[in-house]
Amino acid sequence: LDENTAQGNFLRDLFSMRPGSPKWEYQRDRFVEGWKKRHEVSTESRRARIAEPSPGFVNEADTDWTRADQREAMATAIRNGIPSPLPRLPDLETMLTTASSVQAEWERRGISGRAAILNRAAEVMSHQRFETIACLQAEGKKAVMEADGEVSEAIDFARYYARTAGVPAGVEAEAHGIVAVISPWNFPYAIPAGGVLAALMAGNCVVLKPARATARIAWLLARQLWEAGVPREVLHFFPCDGETGRTLLTDPRIASVILTGGYETARKFQSWRPSLPLFAETSGKNALVVTAQADRELAIKDLVRSAFGHSGQKCSAASLTILEAEIYDDSIFRRQLRDAAASLHSGSAHDLGSVVTPLVATPGPDLLRALTTLDEGEEWLLPPRPIDGDPRAWTPGIKLGVKPGSWFHHTECFGPVLGIMRANSLAEATRWQNATGFGLTAGLHTLDPGEIDWWRDRVEAGNLYINRPITGAIVQRQPFGGWKKSCIGPGAKAGGPNYVLSFSRLRDLDTRREDDYNEAWKMHFAIEHDPSEMRCESNVFRYRPSRGVILRLDAHDERSIHLARRAAETSGVPLILSIGDEESETDFLGRLPELARSAEFLRTVTTPCDKTLMAAHELGLNWINAPLLACGRIELTRWMREQSISETRHRYGQIPDGSLSPR
Numbered sequence: 001l002d003e004n005t006a007q008g009n010f011l012r013d014l015f016s017m018r019p020g021s022p023k024w025e026y027q028r029d030r031f032v033e034g035w036k037k038r039h040e041v042s043t044e045s046r047r048a049r050i051a052e053p054s055p056g057f058v059n060e061a062d063t064d065w066t067r068a069d070q071r072e073a074m075a076t077a078i079r080n081g082i083p084s085p086l087p088r089l090p091d092l093e094t095m096l097t098t099a100s101s102v103q104a105e106w107e108r109r110g111i112s113g114r115a116a117i118l119n120r121a122a123e124v125m126s127h128q129r130f131e132t133i134a135c136l137q138a139e140g141k142k143a144v145m146e147a148d149g150e151v152s153e154a155i156d157f158a159r160y161y162a163r164t165a166g167v168p169a170g171v172e173a174e175a176h177g178i179v180a181v182i183s184p185w186n187f188p189y190a191i192p193a194g195g196v197l198a199a200l201m202a203g204n205c206v207v208l209k210p211a212r213a214t215a216r217i218a219w220l221l222a223r224q225l226w227e228a229g230v231p232r233e234v235l236h237f238f239p240c241d242g243e244t245g246r247t248l249l250t251d252p253r254i255a256s257v258i259l260t261g262g263y264e265t266a267r268k269f270q271s272w273r274p275s276l277p278l279f280a281e282t283s284g285k286n287a288l289v290v291t292a293q294a295d296r297e298l299a300i301k302d303l304v305r306s307a308f309g310h311s312g313q314k315c316s317a318a319s320l321t322i323l324e325a326e327i328y329d330d331s332i333f334r335r336q337l338r339d340a341a342a343s344l345h346s347g348s349a350h351d352l353g354s355v356v357t358p359l360v361a362t363p364g365p366d367l368l369r370a371l372t373t374l375d376e377g378e379e380w381l382l383p384p385r386p387i388d389g390d391p392r393a394w395t396p397g398i399k400l401g402v403k404p405g406s407w408f409h410h411t412e413c414f415g416p417v418l419g420i421m422r423a424n425s426l427a428e429a430t431r432w433q434n435a436t437g438f439g440l441t442a443g444l445h446t447l448d449p450g451e452i453d454w455w456r457d458r459v460e461a462g463n464l465y466i467n468r469p470i471t472g473a474i475v476q477r478q479p480f481g482g483w484k485k486s487c488i489g490p491g492a493k494a495g496g497p498n499y500v501l502s503f504s505r506l507r508d509l510d511t512r513r514e515d516d517y518n519e520a521w522k523m524h525f526a527i528e529h530d531p532s533e534m535r536c537e538s539n540v541f542r543y544r545p546s547r548g549v550i551l552r553l554d555a556h557d558e559r560s561i562h563l564a565r566r567a568a569e570t571s572g573v574p575l576i577l578s579i580g581d582e583e584s585e586t587d588f589l590g591r592l593p594e595l596a597r598s599a600e601f602l603r604t605v606t607t608p609c610d611k612t613l614m615a616a617h618e619l620g621l622n623w624i625n626a627p628l629l630a631c632g633r634i635e636l637t638r639w640m641r642e643q644s645i646s647e648t649r650h651r652y653g654q655i656p657d658g659s660l661s662p663r
Helices: 010-014 022-036 068-080 092-108 110-127 129-140 142-161 192-201 212-228 242-250 263-272 296-312 331-342 365-373 426-433 449-456 515-524 556-571 583-597 608-616 632-639
Strands: 171-175 178-182 205-209 235-237 252-260 278-281 286-290 319-322 379-382 392-393 398-399 417-423 442-446 462-464 504-508 537-545 551-554 577-581 600-603 623-627 639-649
Touching: 010 022, 068 319, 092 171, 092 178, 092 235, 092 242, 110 129, 110 192, 110 212, 129 142, 129 212, 142 192, 171 379, 171 600, 178 192, 178 242, 192 205, 192 212, 205 212, 205 242, 242 252, 242 263, 252 263, 263 278, 263 426, 263 608, 286 296, 286 426, 296 319, 296 331, 296 417, 296 442, 319 426, 319 556, 331 379, 331 398, 365 417, 417 426, 426 449, 442 449, 442 623, 449 462, 515 556, 515 632, 537 632, 551 556, 551 583, 556 577, 556 632, 600 632, 608 623, 632 639
Parallel strands: 178 205, 178 252, 205 235, 252 278, 286 319, 286 442, 319 417, 398 417, 442 462, 462 639, 551 577, 551 600, 600 623
Antiparallel strands: 171 504, 379 398, 537 639
C-alpha cells in the first residue's frame, strides 16, 4: 500500500487522470523514457562491495546469490565437501602445560600483533566461505542461507575484536591465562569463533571444546585460525566428553570459561568449581508481542522467520507470540499465520529449497512434549508432524491457547513449535513476556510510537527488536547477550565494545588517582549509541542500571568503599556493603537470601570461599571478582546491564518523514 501510493507511482494517478491531463502527460512521458532506456538497464548485481579493507569496522556482506559465479562456487563446495575427520584427543596434561608455557609470549605480542593475526583470520574465513557453508550444511543440518549468515558473523567477530581491544588510559590489562571455550551445536562456527577470537585478542591461550555433534565444524575453524597465524601452542582443539570435560574445567590452570549452552549446564559447571570465572550466554524463552496497531502481514512474516528459522534451534528464537486480543481473535490473521508457516518447505539440508531442516539431535523430553502434547486450553492451529519416519525431521507446529504460568509459557523447547497467548493489553502482554525468568531476546510489532516508547522502557531482555525478526543479531549493530537467567557472569555482550576486555584483569596504574565517574557517565553511559548509523534501521546500544550490587570485603578498605559509593551514586544502583571484620561469613550467608532480592551482582576483590560462592550461585547472583577502579569507563560497566535495541525505520523500503530523528 505504501509503495503503490508513493509519489510518482502509476496507481497514485490512475483513478483521476484523463487523456491530455497533466497526470496523463506525466505518466506517458515516464513510460516513453523507460522504453527508450530499456537496453541500458544493467543485469549486474547492484549490491555495493567494499573494494579495499577499511581501517574502521565494516560488517562482512553475505553472499550475493544473484551472481552466477557465487552460486556455482557454492554448488562446487557442496559436491566436494567432505568434512575432515577429527584428530586424536590430545593428552590433557601435556596440552595445559604447553599452553601455560607460551601464554606470556603470546600476550607480549601486544594488541597490534594479535590484531594483525585476527585480521588475517577474517581473510582466511572469507576465502573459505563456501567450504565452511558446505560443512555447516552437512554436519550442522543448516540451510545454506542460515549457514551463510553464520560465516559472515564469524568474520565480523575477527575484524571487530581486532579493533575493540584498546585499554583506557591509566589502566593496565593482564590476560586471564588459559580460557576454555565451550561451544554449542546450534551455531557451531560463529559462536566458537566469537569466544576464541575474543579470548585470543585479550592475550589468552585458548582450549576449544566444541559440542560433539558438530565437532568437525569447530575443527575446520581451528585449522583456519592456525592457517591465519595463531600458533598451535596457543589455540588447542579438545573435543572431549563427560568426565574428561569435568577434569578440564576443574583444573586450576583454566583461568576462565566461555560457555554458550543451557542454564542447567552453567549451573553444573559452577557446582564443579564454584570459584571458576564463568562467562555464559544461556537459555531463552523469547516472545514477540503483536499489538492491534501492528502491520499484521509484516508481523506474520517476521514471526514465522523468528520461530522456525533453523527449525527453532536458536537461543534467540521466538518460542512464544503474545497477541493483543483484537489480533488473536482475528480469523484472517490466524489463517495467514497458519498458511505462512505451513508453506515453509521442510526437508533435508541438502535440499536447497528447505527452510525447516532436520534437528541436529533427536528431540529431548521437553521438545518432544511440546511437539506432541497439548495442555489444558491449548489447541493446534498447525499440528507438527514427523517427516518420513525421521525422529529429527518435523514440520512447524503452532499451538493456540497457551495460558500464563503454564508449562509451555516457561519452558525452553528449542525446536519448531510456536505457542500463542492472548493478552488484553500491551501492559499485560509485557508482564507475560517478562515473567519467564529468562531475558535474552524480546520483540514488539506495532506502528504506534507511544507503544514503542512505553515497551522499550519496561521489557526485561538484553536484545530488543521492534518491527523486525528477533533473531539474526549482527556484530556491532546488535551486540548479543541476555539478562536474568539468560546470562551468567559480568554480562558484556558478544560483538559489543566491552567484550574483549572481559578476558583481562584490569587495574589502575595509579591507585591514588581520583575517579572520573561523572565524566564517563556523561560521555558514555548516560547516552544511547548507534555506531552503525543505518538510515533504514536504528541499532541502539545502551546501559541500564542493575538491580543492585552487594560488595563483600574481607576487611575495611577505605578506597574500595569510597569508589563503590561513588559508583553507586553516579549510576543510581543500590549498594549493599558487607565487611568481613564486621560481619562473619555465617552471618553474611544468613542474610544473603534477603539481600539477593534487591541485587544482581556479588562484587568481591578477593576470591571468596566456595561456600559463599555456591550460595550466591544458587540465589542467581552474578559474581564479579575485580578491584574497584577509578576509571569510570571500566568500573561503571560492572554496575550496569547492556541492552541492544534494533528497530526497523522504513516501511517496505520507504523511510517516512521524521523516522530518522531520535526518539
